[in-house]
Amino acid sequence: TLVPTSTDQFIDGDNSPSDYRVVIDGAADAMLSGGLVALLSDVLSGGVDVNGSIANQVTAADILELQPEVLTTAMDLQSILSRGRNDGMASMVRVVQRQIRSILEPVTSGDPGVSEVLDATISNKMDISKDTTRKPTVAMLLSGGVDSSVAMHLLLRQNYNVTAFYLRIWLEDELSHLGECPWEDDLQVCQSVCEHAGNVSLETVSLGKEYRERVVQYTIEEAQRGRTPNPDIMCNSRVKFGCFLEYIEESGMDFDYVASGHYAQLKDDDDTSAISQKRLFRAPDPVKDQSYFLCALTQKQLSKVIFPIGEYQKSEVRELATQFQLPNRNRPDSQGLCFLGKVRFDDFLASYLGDRPGDVVDALNGEVIGRHNGLWYHTVGQRKGIGKVMFPLATAKGPWYVVAKDQERDIVYVSNRYDEDDFAQARSEFEVEDVRWLAGEAPMNAHHEKSWHEVRLDMKIRHGPRVVQGTLMLKDDGSVGNIRLDQKDGGLAPGQYVVFYQPDTLECLGAAVISEKHWASFLQRYDEIVATKTEA
DSSP, X not given: OEEESOSHHHHHTOOOGGGEEEOOOOOOSSHHHHHHHHHHHHHHHTOBOTTSSBSSOOBHHHHHHOOGGGHHHHTTOTTTSOHHHHHHHHHHHHHHHHHHHHHHHHHHTTOTTHHHHBSSSBOSOOOGGGOTTSOOEEEEEOOSSHHHHXXXXXXXXXXXXXXXXXXXXXXXXXXXXXXXXXXXXXXXHHHHHHHHTTXXXXXXXXXXXXXXXXXXXXXXXXXXXXXXXXXXXXXXXXXXXXXXXXXXXXXXXXXXXXEOOOSEEEEEOSXXXXXXXXXXXXXXXXXXXXXXXXXXXOHHHHTTEEOTTTTSOHHHHHHHXXXXXXXXXXXXXXXXXXXXXXXXXXXXXXXXXXXXXXXXXXXXXXXXXXXXXXXXXXXXXXXXXXXXXXXXXHHTTOOOEEEEEETTTTEEEEESOTTSGGGTTTTTEEEEEEEEXXXXXXXXXXXXXXXXXXXXXXXESSSSSOOEEEEEEEETTTTEEEEEESSOOSOOOTTOEXXXXXTTSOEEXXXXXXXXXXXXXXXXXXXHHHHHHHHO
């Protein structure tokens, strides 16, 4: 709350920030956090002397000039508090600064409604949504990479009011023994990018706990079942556009949109008779297109999202970075999962799941030709690295490919005849589960008169430029179905996402997950083959 330093300014009509002091009120669910809120309140409010009077006259103008990152240093607390607590104190200062600006900016612009708002105190609950002249507000997810940095600059040039957010999701406690994550470097780059853009406000949000519960746990459980998880899809739906949206809403931050540096396009539904919906399309750059990773977003999430670089080629984004003279314009693209940094995925799995050895079996004759350390280290279609767990005599007969896994018997099935007709059906026909559509329902041509019909679709089995064609036949309540591809795929692994696209367009329609029934049908055929050979 802003409190006048004297009553004179109401008579004079002078609404300068120097005419107000700040009173802070807040709460926290932890004792230390509560103490920090109280300490921040005391410092920014000026403190109270032994007589109960304001000890130091700290005005709103003083707070607006404060550098949030140096507050704990000035208070001799930086070395005492953890890095997360230091970041938290800086974030609280930024929130206070943003609230001061939200109150005073309408005042200084001569808003005729100001006289009604200024009372004994000034409330920060002004309804700016009624002000049609204000800039749309955007929470920009900044990673330190070139893509999100260019996206932020494009928003600024389109007259958006941008606040940048860096999401800290590195699992510091669990994975510190495996290697270093460059999150500190990323944050420094974000700070440089924001300063270069005119001191755009940057806040650090720690979502490690939420990421652990919503993404990491899913990854571990899927891998333990022998399935192939996709943490990137879960990160987008559950964290970046999930709990982050929850965070800004619960914090009282009123943003019109959340933006990111994803390569994808959003368009409004052309059907004016229907409820307004967002339609997701592939980016024109087939290599960088990230619609695959966005397939699990809901209409509620899509309605709040902006993808500023979705219509650009990667080469064009690099050119823009150079034109904007971004401090990170020459930074290479990041590789791997965002929460792992430079940690190998196998090392991550080993730290949580350890080893569970089992046989490596030739899928065509049942011969044991190796020993693996755990089903979770291998995926269907894998060639690289499989030779390390096979006996020397068998390795020489390669190349070998993983063709299936038996969770109950801890068996990895491999074959050196993966491209032959023996596996044609296993590589082109499969069951799917958890079928979801971005529009909330299946396409019109997928059903007629309470019965399902085959529908032709373009599909992506994994992230990348390759798009395949096939048919989907939904079953039961429409949440499961059967897919038949026109051509064999390199590896159909249970747990893997299949994303559907409208043929001849770039529109993403929905997605499904490859079911374990795919393995079941293969293993049944395998048992029949082995039994036939044994009888012979």
